Amino acid sequence: xxxxxxxxxxxxxxxxxxxxxxxxxxxxxxxxxxxxxxxxxxxxxxxxxxxxxxxxxxxxxxxxxxxxxxxxxxxxxxxxxxxxxxxxxxxxxxxxxxxxxxxxxxxxxxxxxxxxxxxxxxxxxxxxxxxxxxxxxxxxxxxxxxxxxxxxxxxxxxxxxxxxxxxxxxxxxxxxxxxxxxxxxxxxxxxxxxxxxxxxxxxxxxxxxxxxxxxxxxxxxxxxxxxxxxxxxxxxxxxxxxxxxxxxxxxxxxxxxxxxxxxxxxxxxxxxxxxxxx
Amino acid sequence: xxxxxxxxxxxxxxxxxxxxxxxxxxxxxxxxxxxxxxxxxxxxxxxxxxxxxxxxxxxxxxxxxxxxxxxxxxxxxxxxxxxxxxxxxxxxxxxxxxxxxxxxxxxxxxxxxxxxxxxxxxxxxxxxxxxxxxxxxxxxxxxxxxxxxxxxxxxxxxxxxxxxxxxxxxxxxxxxxxxxxxxxxxxxxxxxxxxxxxxxxxxxxxxxxxxxxxxxxxxxxxxxxxxxxxxxxxxxxxxxxxxxxxxxxxxxxxxxxxxxxxxxxxxxxxxxxxxxxxxxxxxxxxxxxxxxxxxxxxxxxxxxxxxxxxxxxxxxxx
Ligand SMILES: Cc1ncc(C[n+]2csc(CCOP(=O)(O)OP(=O)(O)O)c2C)c(N)n1
Ligand SMILES: [Mg+2]
Numbered sequence: 371x372x373x374x375x376x377x378x379x380x381x382x383x384x385x386x387x388x389x390x391x392x393x394x395x396x397x398x399x400x401x402x403x404x405x406x407x408x409x410x411x412x413x414x415x416x417x418x419x420x421x422x423x424x425x426x427x428x429x430x431x432x433x434x435x436x437x438x439x440x441x442x443x444x445x446x447x448x449x450x451x452x453x454x455x456x457x458x459x460x461x462x463x464x465x466x467x468x469x470x471x472x473x474x475x476x477x478x479x480x481x482x483x484x485x486x487x488x489x490x491x492x493x494x495x496x497x498x499x500x501x502x503x504x505x506x507x508x509x510x511x512x513x514x515x516x517x518x519x520x521x522x523x524x525x526x527x528x529x530x531x532x533x534x535x536x537x538x539x540x541x542x543x544x545x546x547x548x549x550x551x552x553x554x555x556x557x558x559x560x561x562x563x564x565x566x567x568x569x570x571x572x573x574x575x576x577x578x579x580x581x582x583x584x585x586x587x588x589x590x591x592x593x594x595x596x597x598x599x600x601x602x603x604x605x606x607x608x609x610x611x612x613x614x615x616x617x618x619x620x621x622x623x624x625x626x627x628x629x630x631x632x633x634x635x636x637x638x639x640x641x642x643x644x645x646x647x648x
Numbered sequence: 649x650x651x652x653x654x655x656x657x658x659x660x661x662x663x664x665x666x667x668x669x670x671x672x673x674x675x676x677x678x679x680x681x682x683x684x685x686x687x688x689x690x691x692x693x694x695x696x697x698x699x700x701x702x703x704x705x706x707x708x709x710x711x712x713x714x715x716x717x718x719x720x721x722x723x724x725x726x727x728x729x730x731x732x733x734x735x736x737x738x739x740x741x742x743x744x745x746x747x748x749x750x751x752x753x754x755x756x757x758x759x760x761x762x763x764x765x766x767x768x769x770x771x772x773x774x775x776x777x778x779x780x781x782x783x784x785x786x787x788x789x790x791x792x793x794x795x796x797x798x799x800x801x802x803x804x805x806x807x808x809x810x811x812x813x814x815x816x817x818x819x820x821x822x823x824x825x826x827x828x829x830x831x832x833x834x835x836x837x838x839x840x841x842x843x844x845x846x847x848x849x850x851x852x853x854x855x856x857x858x859x860x861x862x863x864x865x866x867x868x869x870x871x872x873x874x875x876x877x878x879x880x881x882x883x884x885x886x887x888x889x890x891x892x893x894x895x896x897x898x899x900x901x902x903x904x905x906x907x908x909x910x911x912x913x914x915x916x917x918x919x920x921x922x923x924x925x926x927x928x929x930x931x932x933x934x935x936x937x938x939x940x941x942x943x944x945x946x947x948x949x950x951x952x953x954x955x956x957x958x959x960x961x962x963x964x965x966x
Contacts, residue, residue: 433719480717480746488717492741498707499742502714502722505699509675509720529738532707540699 378421382588385455386416390617390644392451392464398637400468403476405621406628407521408448410552410585410612415440417591418517419452427457430484436514437503439488441496442521442550443477444629449486450474458485494527496520497547501537504545504605515599518547523555525566531576537605538577545605546598547578550585552614556628573607585610617644653816657755659791660812661686663798664723668694671802677712677724679705684814685725685755705730709738709750716748721802724750728757728770728811732777743807744780751801752777755812758898759926759943760848760936762814769931775903777809778876784808784829785876787897787905789850790819793873796827804829813848813898815936820851832879834886838866841892841954841961844883846872846905849896849924849945856950867954878908884916892957893921896950898940901925920960922953 390412397403415438419425423436440449447467454461459473466472473483477491488499500518507514524530537545549569557563566572570580579601583590591610598606614628615621618640632640668674668690675697682688682700691698701708705726712722724731731754732739743750754773761769777785784806788794794812801808825833835850836857845853850871857867868886872879887893893913895906906923913921926943940946 480748488713489741489746492737494706495710495738495742498710498738499714499717501707502711502716502720503718504714505711506675506715506718506720509697510718529704529706529710532702532704533710536701536704536707536711539702 379588382416382420385420386412387644387647388455389416389448389451391641392455392461393447394618394632394637394640394644396447396451396464396467397631398634399465400631402468402631403447404444404629405632406554406614406624407442407550407552408445409616409618409621410614411445411448411519411550412616413586413588413591414519414548414550414610415448415452417588417595419456421592422595423517424514425456427485430458434512434514437487437500437516439490439496439500439516439518440478441490441518442493442524443490446474446476446478449478453483453485459483493521493524494529497530497533497537500545501533501540501542504537504542505540507544515544515546518545520547520549522549522551522553522560522566522569523563525549525569526564534573534576534578541603542605543602546608547605548608548610550612551609552612554614554623554625554628556625558625569609577604579604579606580609581607582609582611585612586616617647619643652819654791654819655814655816656788656791656794656812657684657686657814659794660753660755660798661689663795664690665693667799667802668697671721673719673721674802675699675715675720675722677701677708677722679703679708679726679730681726684727687725705735706738709735710742712750713742713748716750722750723753725753725755727768728754728773729768732770732773732809736776740780744782747782747806749805749807751808751810753798753810753812756814757811758813758847759931759939760813760815760898762936762939763933765933766930771900771926771931772903773811774875774899774905775907778903778908782807783876784874786874787811787846788873789847789871790817790821792819792821792823792825793827797873800827800829811847817848818851820854827873830874830877830879832874832882833871834868834882835871836867836869838868838890840866840890841894841958842868842870842886842890843894843896843950843954844870844872844905844909845896846875847898849898849950852945852947852950853896855947856954859947859951860954865954865958872905875905875908878912880912880916883909883912887913887917887919891919892954892961893919894924894950894953894957895921896924898945899925901927920957922957924949924953
C-alpha cells in the first residue's frame, strides 16, 4: 500500500470544503433537508468520488463503473454535491434541490439524475441493493466494486443485518460498506435511543472484515479504502468515526441539526466558517 | 373440461427451467421456501444463478433490486403473505418506485393454503400490489396460463407481481390459449350476466355458468388474469352487454379484482356489481375445499351471486 500523496490530500481537502459549502447553500435555498448527516459524510463521499471510485461522469451507465449507494438517503445533499462537482450534472442545478420538477429529489431517486445508483431514503435498504449489484458483478465476471454508506442509527434496521449475513454468506469481496459513526440519530444519541453497539464486534461476528478510521481524515480513509480492495473473500466494513454537522460550529454534535435547514443568516455564518476552516 | 389437475406453482417451477435456458440474465431468489414455491427446479439446473437468501424477505427484495439495477432479470419467490406483507416497503421503495425489472412470483396465495391457517393465507396481496404505481399484477387461472404469464413477465420490462396457489387445480385452458398481458379473455359468451373472475375462481365461474345454463340463464365468463393494467374496455363492453356483473376471486372483496371492476364501472357504466370474495375476515385452518365452501367461494356462491345480479337488473324483488 502506498502512502497517499500530500498533494492529493490537499486537493481532497479543498474539494471537501467546496462540497460542504454546496451543502449549506443547497439546504438554505431549499429551506428544508438534512445538514447533520450530510456534513458528517463529506470526507467519506469526497474520497470516494475524487479518488476511490472508477467512474466516467460522461458515461454514467458505463457497465464497469464502481457503484456507490447512499443507503442513508436523507444525506442526499452530500451525494448531489459530489456528483455535480465531479461533472455528472451542472453545479447550478444543485440549487433546485427539493423543488417541484427537480431531478434532485428530497431523497435520491434512481433514473432521474445521472450518477444516482439506487432509490434510497427508506432506511435499511441500501446494503441489500448493493449486495445484489455485487452478486451480479461476480456473475458477469466484471471487476467493479460496490460501496454502500450506512448511518449508525440506520443500523438498527433488521434488514441491515439480513444483508450483512447474506453478504458474508455469499463471500461478497467486491462489497464494501462504510458506516458513518456520528453517534446521533433523530431522537438523540444512538446509545440512548437504541444502542447498536458494539459495532465492530457485531460486524465481525457477522463475518465481515472490519476497520475503524477517523472519518474526517483523508489519509485514514484512503488507506482504509485501499485495504478494502485487498479483502477478497469477505465483505469489508469501514467504521468511520465522524462528527455530525462537521465543519459548522453551531451544528457539530447537535441533534437538532439533523433535519432542519439553516436560514440565510446562519448559512452565511456557516459558509464563512467553512471558508476559514483548515 | 379436462380432468387434469396441476398447481400453478408447479407450472412456475417448470417454466422457470425453460426460461433459464433462454435467458442467461434470469436469476432466481427464494427465502427458504424453494421446495414449496418450486424454484428448487431452477436451482437444480442453474445453481450459480439461484440465490437462497434465507428467511429474510426484506433483504431478498432489496437484493433483487440490486441485481435488476445491474442488468439481471430477478424472479423473487416466497409465500404471497411474506412476499407482499413482510417486504412491502422494500417492494415499494426499492423496486416499484424506480420501476425496476424485478418479478415477484409468490405462491400459496389465498385460503387454499389450507391447514396452515390465517398467518399463511394471503387475502390482501392483490390489493397491496395493485395500489403501487408501475406495478403489473397477474393472477393466472391455471397451469397453462401460469407458464405463459411468467414468460410474458420475464419478457416485459418493469416490476411485476404474479400470484400463484398451493393446491393442484383443474387445467381449464387449452394449449392453444394465448395469454395477453393487459387483456381479459372472454372464455364463454352469454347475454344475461357476466362473471369477471381470476385465479381458481375462473373454474368456479365456469361451473356456475353451466349450472345456470340448465335454468336458461346465459352467463359470460371473462378471465381477468391481468388485474393491473386492467382491461377496462373488455370490462365495460361486457357490463354493457349484460348489465349484470359478478366478480369472483380468492381474495378480500376489498382492494382486489372486485374493487378494480367496481372502480371502472362506477366511473364508466354503473350497473349492479356483486363481489364474490373473502368478506373482510382472516382465513383459518381447514382443507382447501372445506375452506372454499366455508368462505363462500364455491360454485354455489357464484351461482347465487349471478342470480342476485340478474335479479337486481330486472328489478324483481329478491
Ligand atoms: C425506515 C425509515 N424509518 C425512519 C426514517 C426517518 N429518519 C430519517 S433520518 C433518521 C435518522 C437516521 O440516523 P442515522 O442513520 O444515524 O443517520 P445520520 O446520523 O448519519 O444522519 C430517521 C429515523 C427513515 N427515513 N426511514
Ligand atoms: Mg447517526
